[in-house]
Amino acid sequence: MTAYLAKRLAIGLATLFVASLVVFFVLEILPGDPARIMLGMNASPEALTALRTEMGLDRPLALRYLDWLTGMATGDFGRSYTYSSPVIELVAERVAVSLPLAVMALSLSTAIAIPVGIFAAARRGRLSDTLAMGAAQVGVAIPNFWFAMLLVYVFAVGFRLLPAGGFPGWGEGWGGLWQGFKALLLPAVSLALPQAAILARVTRSAMLEVLGEDYIRTARAKGLPRRAVLWRHALRNALIPVLTILGLQFAFLLAGTIIIENVFYLPGLGRLIFQAISQRDLIVVEGVVMLLVASIILVNLLVDVCYAVADPRLRTGR
Amino acid sequence: MSLLEIENLSLTIGEAPILKDIDLSIAAGEVMGLVGESGSGKSMTALTVMKLLPHAARARGRVVFDGIDILAAPEAAMCRLRGDDIGMVFQEPMTALNPVKTIGEQVAEGIRWHTGANRPDAEARARAMLERVGLPEKQFPLTRYPHELSGGQRQRVVIAIACALKPKLLIADEPTTALDVVLQAQILDLLRDLVDENRMSLLLISHDLAVVAEMADRTTIMRHGQVMEAGETARTLTEKVHPYTRRLAEASTHVPARARPADSGAGEALLNVEGVTRDYPIRRASLFSRQQTFRAVDDVSFSLARGQSMALVGRSGCGKSTLARMILALDRPTGGSIRFEGEALEDKTEGELRSARRHMQVVFQDPYGSFNPRHRVERLVAEPLHLLDEKPDRARRRELVAEALDEVGLSAADMEKYPHEFSGGQRQRISIARAVITRPKLIVADEPVSALDVSIRAQILDLFADLNRRLRVAYLFITHDLTVARAITDRVMVMHEGKIVEEGDTHAVFDRPETEAAKALVAAAPDLDRALRMRSARVSGP
Secondary structure: OOOHHHHHHHHHHHHHHHHHHHHHHHHOOOOOHHHHHHOOOOOHHHHHHHHHHHHHOOHHHHHHHHHHHHHHHHOOEEEEEOOEHHHHHHHHHHHHHHHHHHHHHHHHHHHHHHHHHHHHHHOOOOOOHHHHHHHHHHHHHHHHHHHHHHHHHHHHHHOOOOOOOOOOOOOOHHHHHHHHHHHHHHHHHHHHHHHHHHHHHHHHHHHHHHHOOOHHHHHHHHHOOOHHHHHHHHHHHHHHHHHHHHHHHHHHHHHHOOOHHHHHOOOHHHHHHHHHHHHHHHHHHHHHHHHHHHHHHHHHHHHHHHHHHHHHHHHHHO | OOEEEEEEEEEEEOOEEEEEEEEEEOOOOEEEEEEEOOOOOOOHHHHHHHHHOOEEEEEEEEEOOOOOEEOOHHHHHHHHEEEEEEOEEEOOOOOOOOOOOHHHHHHHHHHHHHOOHHOOOOOOOHHHHHOOOOOOOOOOOOOHHHHHHOHHHHHHHHHHHHHHHOOOOEEHHHHHHHOHHHHHHHHHHHHHHHHHOOOOOEEEEEEOOHHHHHHEEEEEEEEOOOEEEEEEEEHHHOOOHHHHHHHHHHOOOOOOOOOOOOOOOOOOOOEEEEEEEEEEEEOOOOOOOOEEEEEEEEEEEEEEEEOOOEEEEEEEOHHHHHHHHHHHOOOOOOOEEEOOOOOEEOOOOOOOOOHHHHEEEEOOOOOOOOOOOOOOOOHHHHHHHHHHOOOOOOOHHHHHHHHHHHHHHOOOOHHHHHHOOHHHHHHHHHHHEEEEOOOEEEEEOOOOOOOOOOHHHHHHOOOOOOHHHHHOOOOEEEEHHHHHHHOOOOOOEEEEEEHHHEEEEEEHHHHHOEEEEEEEEHHHHHHHHHHHHOOOOHHHHO
């Protein structure tokens, strides 16, 4: 188990290093001069040169990469050109929205999808299975911004239960926490729906495959009823593909939620990165992308640990 | 009063009739052998007793176990019976255990479920049961996972699960078919002992008459979902009243008519293997330990003459297949040399090997897995033709395929079909057609008949014998089935832990084995005549 983890960790660190190279150099060779964008099209050449010196843009590429890398290692992600504040602060503000949103959406989709998937697999071919999978089909097909607007219309405009958009911050005490939670609830539901639909289908097919295995018959021959066989023997074996999808979904939920953030006027990571790209605020883009890469590697590491917990055959550090 | 009574049992799956009016009864403490070829309905009969049939299956008739009407019993009542009063052992030990649960959990689970015992008590009983089936605590603690055990050990765990609560009836569905003969004998002994100790009844399902003759008090013979004959084992299998019983018995001891090649090609060796060794690296225990190796094949030397038929027998894992792969130049030896028609193979490049490959072909065990299902027979059989120096044109290619198909008893029209349109035996004929199309001088056959039913097996053995005579092709038959080796080969090599420990005339070696390894194989091999002699001696004895 230790060897397995050490190996995964080493792979993760190597990935992070390669990603940093790619992120830095790809963004450097993209056209567009940050100094010119900051000063506008009519800036004088002298002012441009002065700003570029100030920002360190005239120094050699390799040196700037090293500075950037060592800076990140010490928590210094540089200063944003457009917001004129440290990148780390900008990111921290946005993560306070995006991370809880992702966790809420993922918990919700898991809580819906896994029971539905198991239920559908257990009643394969019956009406309830057909209905559940039909609903999942619809869930995949519905665009989530449309569903989000529907939710807003019903719960914010109609029943006036929840805010239609915006984020008040996490505030003070339980009350503040509750306000923040309420603001994220509709976005989380609209993000969770398509995720749950995909996850339910994956769970169902993984369960069906496992239910056809010989050891399921052995468990039945032991006298276990269907339900016990399902939960004790089939589920853990079906978890590997489910975990894989969960890891991928979490990665998407962290930064790929820009449409939903826009629908609900949420100050999330997605919007930050979008704005930074459109304004050539490269230092922000680099910092956010690196943080995302790091968190995805971390999630993958977690998924790998879960694999090993679920399946003893994977613990030998192949 | 019988423990299990099956009357007029009929079963359909969808529209297809699977069982027709089956009658079968097992008395308490009795061993009933259920014999038949694949598709005869043996397993379905057993699954009906357990009521673990596929969804679409519909059963009619009467199945009474210990006073309980099984077909009418609700699921909850069946759950109480399964694993408690009726235990079941399956054919494939490699997949019968849950890979994510320890063997202790899996044995204790049924005990806890049925007796309501707490965890420590159930584990203590599981421990005792594993001990009983030959898995002592020291080497096999409860915390072992199935993937850490071999096939034979896993089958012991399955037996421990089935027998943990001393069921009244044990159903064993081909429990030893996936194991080598020595393991088979051990597992059968274990089953026999457990049945005697606990006065269990045993329903032993097998395709092997010899196994049933050794084990069963009474035998039921099935075919196409019907019972052909049933009765006391020795009498049924000796008198062979029913023509199908006679056919089965004859097929399972069938020896093809072979012209004894009076060592016609002696001196002219086709294949020379000298001091061949193959090492595999073992995974290191830690980063700093020295690289260890496992010697799969250890200093093997032999030669094979033109047209000669040689058997290579041994237990699973003894290195037979590794040796075969090196002879076929699919793997390179670590040391030693292999010469085919006088030319060394081991240091040739892939291009230089082509002419040698043309002259040696291979037939595998599984006639289902060895074809691409999306190719027509024409393309499948023509595959080795690319080894010829002159590529035949399309017309010539079809001619050659037609000839090869004719050679193996299929018709030229079959080349338009796909593999799924053929039965197992016919597919094995296609494999053989593919092997003979380049007119090879050597065919390596790796367990070519062990996946086939006995009657089909007899036909395929005849085919091998016939090709040997007509085409003068030499065989290296890899098998763990001594009956097959005896039927089709002149010489035999016994392999044990990577070494050839005994070599000689097939009959001489099997009749008077000298080494421990050969003796163990011969003693363990099921033999119908021997089993029947012993059985009648017991019956007529004091």
